[in-house]
Every structure is written in C-alpha cells, then in structure tokens.
Amino acid sequence: MTTYALSDSWTMTRRELAHWARQPAQVLVGLVFPVMLLLMFSYLIGGGRGVDGDYVDFLVPGMFALTMAFGLEGTMLAVTQDLNKGVIDRFRSMPMADGAVLVGRSAADMLQSALGLVVLIGVGYALGWRVHGGFGAFMGAMGLLLLLRFAMLWIGILLAMVAGKPEMVQAVQILVWPVGFLSNAIATPESMPAWLGTVVEWNPLSQTATAVRDLFGVAGAEPGHTWAAVAWPLALLAVFFPLAVRRFRRLSV
C-alpha cells in the first residue's frame, strides 16, 4: 500500500499550492514579515551589541536563522486550522497513504521557507550584505538553514496537535518569540549577562546562525559550529518526527 505514498503526498502538496494560488496575499505577508524584521533591526534598533565587524554581515545570517525558527508558527497555525476542519475526516476515511497529509504540509512549508530565504537574500544584498566564502559554502549554509526549518516544522506539527485549537496556538506563539530572540541572531552572547549568554550559546538557533556566519566568511565568526548545526536539528527531528507521526495516526482514535 506504500505504492501510493508518493502520489498521495504529491496530491496533498498540490492542495497546499492551490491554497497559495487562492490566497496569494497570505503567502506575500509570510514573505514580507521577515524582511520587515531585518529592516527594523538594521535601521531602527540595530547598532549591533557586541558586534566587532560590519553589523549587516552579522545580522543577515542571523535573520535567516531566526526566520527558519519562526516558521514553526506558520506550520502550527496551518496544521491546527486543518485539523479543526471537517475535511480531515474525509481524508482519514479514504484509502490514502497514512502520512500524506503531513508530507503535503511539510513540502509546502519547506517551499515557502526556501522562497523566504531567496527574498531575504535579495533584501540583504540591497542592504550591503556580501558573501565572502565560496559557492559550496553558501549552499552548505542554505542546507543548514533548511535543516533547522525542517526540524522546526515537525515540532510545529506536534505542538499543533497537542494544542488542538487555533486559540491555543497564540499561547505557543508568545513562547516562540523569546526563544527566537534568546539567540545570537541579532546580538552576541558576550554583550549579555553571563548566565543569559550561556543559554543563548546553547540555543540550537545560535548554533545554526554561527555556523552559517562562518560559512559566509563573516569576520569574527567562530568556526567549528557546523557539526552542532547539523546535530541539533537532527536530534530534534529524532524526537519530534516520530512523536508527530504517531500522534497524527492516533488522532481522535
């Protein structure tokens, strides 16, 4: 019965893309929001606490990582909305492959995040951000970012099923923000109180941001974090992916 896993997943991905076509404004807002954050930090509240070199070179990779982490919210909202709709009952009463609904969701979200990165790269370039490393390193950095997004995606799916109702999502969103900003995305840990700096350094988001800065050849970026930027998301996936799939199978059983 796994013969249909691929075609069913593709059908569900097409469903998400059809939603985009119907609601292009929503997709645009999703793409514009990280740009707003980036502009806000570079022009308004920026200045770069504790950053030695060029702040834009420091900030843009940080915003990449932050955007990947905040993608969790979008995933969560989409899944909760879907689960509270009657259509999920029809999907579950049809002979389709088990995971197709979730695969469709993750394919669409990954695509949206990749698009988001492209937009941010463009805006970053306009702000004067430049890549100092090679093309291979650049692609490696993109891979690390999308890996973080993929881990966040499955956390989002699980949290959505645990939270249940769309109103509960707001509560989780309020928690996502401090976790996102408790990182080195916009400021260095050295500029913070010691205990906070330690927390920030351990944040998986910081690992990805540091590794990406290193790959981009940002001056003063600490090398040697690539392994952590791979290991952290994989560890999160190892925990949350099976939990999410299991929870989905048992939905309302």
Added chain:
Amino acid sequence: MTDAIVVDGVRKRYGARYALDGLDLRVGRGTVHAVLGPNGAGKTTLVRVMSTLLRPGGGRVEVAGHDVVTQAREVRRRIGLLGQHAALDEELGGRQNLEMFGRLHHLGARHARVRADELLARFGLADTGRKAVKRYSGGMRRRLDLAASLITEPEVLFLDEPTTGLDPRGRAEVWAAVRSLVGGGTTVLLTTQYLEEADQLAHRISLVDRGRVVADGTADELKALAGGDRIDVVLRDGGQLGTAVALLPLSRAEISVDVDRRLLSAPVTDRMKALAGVVRALEEAGVEAEDVALRRPTLDEVFLRLTADDEPAEPAEPAEPAEPAEPAKEAV
C-alpha cells in the same frame, strides 16, 4: 456475508460515560437503514466507528465484509461518508475538491477529472466554476459533500444527520439524492433526529438511546409497538377539554391532553366504532369539535414510550444488565 453492516456489542467510552454501550446492528445489502435517536444517543460515535475514524473500545464491527479495526483500509475503499459537518476543503472550488478526492481514491488523474465532471453535473453543480466552497449556500455545500462521498460508488454510504441545519428546500434536495441512490445497490446508513426523515427514507429503523438500540424494525412495526391506532379530537373551545374527557367513550386512563392545541388523543381498538361513538357523544353533549381524526401512532410516540424509563419498555425482551460484563478497554 449477506449483511453490509454487522455491529456486535460495540462499546465506546468517554471518561465514565459510555457513548456506545453494547450496541448491536445488522444492515442488509442494498437497503436504507435509519438510526434514529436524540442528541447524545451515540449516533455520531457509531458512524465514526463504522467509518474507521474512531476505534471501538470493545465489540466487533464489520462493514462491507471487512473489520473496521484490522482491515481499515479495505473498509475505506468501500465506503462513503457524509459527516455532520461538511468534509470539504472550503478554500478550493467544487471541481478542485472532487478531483483531489478522486486522486486520493487512486482513480488516476484523468479518471478523477471525468468523475468530478459527472458528479458535478449529477448534483446540479456544473456551473459553479472556480467559486470557493466557503461561498456556497448550505444546500450546495451539502450536495457537493454528498458528491464527494460518492466518488467511488461506495458499497456502503454513511450519512450522519444529512439534513440537520438545512432549510426545507435543501432537505428536499438531499432526500431526492438519497432516493436516487437506492436501487443502485448502495447500502445507506443514515442517522437522524427527525422521525419524518427516517419514515420517508428508510426501509428499517433502529431507535437508539444512551448508546444502545432500544427497538428495531420497519416504521410500521415500530409504530405498532406504541399500540394500535389513535383518535385525535380537537375542540373549538379548550375550556371544554375536561368535559370531553369525562363523557367520551374512551378509556379515561389512556387519554392524553394537549391544552395548547385543544387536543385530546387516545388509543382505539375498533376504529369505526370509536369514531362513531366519539362523534355521537360530542353531539349529544353539545361540545363543538374542530376536527376528529383516526391515525396511526407517530414515531415520536413510539420513541417517547420506549425511552420514557431507564429500562427499554419492550416487555418481550428482558433488559440487559446495565454494567458491562467485561470492562471496555479504552483506546488512548
């Protein structure tokens, strides 16, 4: 293998309450079976168990010859489900919905497209174009939902309160659609709170209350359970109801009075004798009647009578023990 649906002692517990409490049901192939009961009787839970959405806590359920727990996928290939709430993608159009469901039923892209066209035409939705389902009227939505549950010409079709919330026109549309299915070999199980709906559409009816079947049979058989024919007398002056009860040649203990409708009603054994006796008695006493009519009991009366007490009122069948013999295992 002659029955399309076999339900044996199925249980489902929510906390301390049994939504299904040892329910038994048999539905013959190609028939329309109504499960009739008030809110909270367990109707929706039953449909969700039969359509593999909910795992039963105990008992056995077979649909179209396959077990809903161990052979869920086989069951899913053979059923259609029209739930209480529209199971459609509201952002997409009617054709997009049907094509998507067709592909998920593995019809293949081309066949799915053809099937979507057929169903849209059949349910009068061919001209809806790209309009999103969320902009459909209630009746249109219900018809599209029904079309979606008929993608594969299912062996068994579940309709969970198919007309709840519809206006009379929408209800008539759904009824017509269900009638058109009968004879095509599809077995239909529908739940409803409307006695009229069960009476109109179903070959057989199961009355369900508190998670079990309290009576089962054709509409006529069930009506016979509430006793024989009844006579209804509507008086012109409600103030004379008391006088009328005293003088009519009817068993006084069995007369029920509805003051608002100036109506008194009583069971009768000999129809013509009772009618003649009532008319004569009213004439002699000078009590003016607006209407005197003989009628069969309604399913309402059957239902009220059978569920009036905690125990099923059917005397021929001793009530089963209230506590389940073996505690139902609840799936997490």
